[in-house]
Amino acid sequence: SLPCSRSPSNGSSRKLSVDEMYLADTGGQYLDGTTDITRTVHWGVPTPLQKEAYTRVLMGSIDLSRLVFPPSTAGGNVESFARRALWDVGLNYGHGTGHGIGNFLSVHEWPVGFQSNNVPLTAGMFTSIEPGYYQDGEFGIRIEDVALVVEAQTKNPFLTFEVVSLVPYDRNLIDLGLLSPEQIQYLNAYYETIRARVGPELLRQQLDEEHEWLQRNTEP
Numbered sequence: 304s305l306p307c308s309r310s311p312s313n314g315s316s317r318k319l320s321v322d323e324m325y326l327a328d329t330g331g332q333y334l335d336g337t338t339d340i341t342r343t344v345h346w347g348v349p350t351p352l353q354k355e356a357y358t359r360v361l362m363g364s365i366d367l368s369r370l371v372f373p374p375s376t377a378g379g380n381v382e383s384f385a386r387r388a389l390w391d392v393g394l395n396y397g398h399g400t401g402h403g404i405g406n407f408l409s410v411h412e413w414p415v416g417f418q419s420n421n422v423p424l425t426a427g428m429f430t431s432i433e434p435g436y437y438q439d440g441e442f443g444i445r446i447e448d449v450a451l452v453v454e455a456q457t458k459n460p461f462l463t464f465e466v467v468s469l470v471p472y473d474r475n476l477i478d479l480g481l482l483s484p485e486q487i488q489y490l491n492a493y494y495e496t497i498r499a500r501v502g503p504e505l506l507r508q509q510l511d512e513e514h515e516w517l518q519r520n521t522e523p
Contacts, residue, residue, distance in 0.1 A: 321347040324442040332407060339410050339431055341447030344473045356436040357444050357476035362388035363434040364446045365486045367400070371455045371463045376424050378417035385434040396435045404429040404449050426462060428452045446472065469497045471520040494521035
């Protein structure tokens with residue numbers, strides 16, 4: 304296999320510390336699908352700005368993920384839902400909010416997404432949802448999930464998203480006081496889904512330590 308262009312070297316590597324944030328953009332390509340998941344973690348004591356910025360990025364991710372919208376809505380028309388919690392306090396991010404996900408194809412697959420030149424959203428499409436926030440020279444935050452466009456449980460045939468990435472968010476960085484009851488309800492339902500779908504597989508593989516970690520990080 305070819306070496307990764309981002310591999311550390313003696314000239315560029317440095318010691319890691321628990322006193323900073325880490326953004327891990329991960330993924331893999333498999334015969335039955337492609338994953339693209341980003342999580343941001345802090346193992347020490349985050350600053351008030353880091354905690355608020357992370358929480359507002361999470362709020363934007365939740366707000367877009369639980370949005371119900373009419374069929375054939377352009378992604379660019381709903382993209383601001385992922386930014387609103389950041390905009391409320393004068394923060395923003397300088398990249399797109401999401402891109403199409405290929406099935407054993409390109410990780411970034413045209414023409415699905417939230418840019419003005421993407422096609423309208425239709426049931427069956429996979430897209431990433433990935434708001435973020437970046438403080439130059441200090442830290443970066445991004446939360447990225449893969450979501451499937453599905454039919455919503457509404458009287459008329461509207462659409463919504465089903466997040467299919469099943470990875471907990473960093474509890475250490477969430478300020479619950481900023482979340483609305485609806486956002487907390489969404490988060491708890493998401494954690495129940497993670498427990499139900501991932502937990503039994505960890506037990507089947509006898510990964511007891513990993514299962515205990517999962518249970519701790521998906522508590523209501």
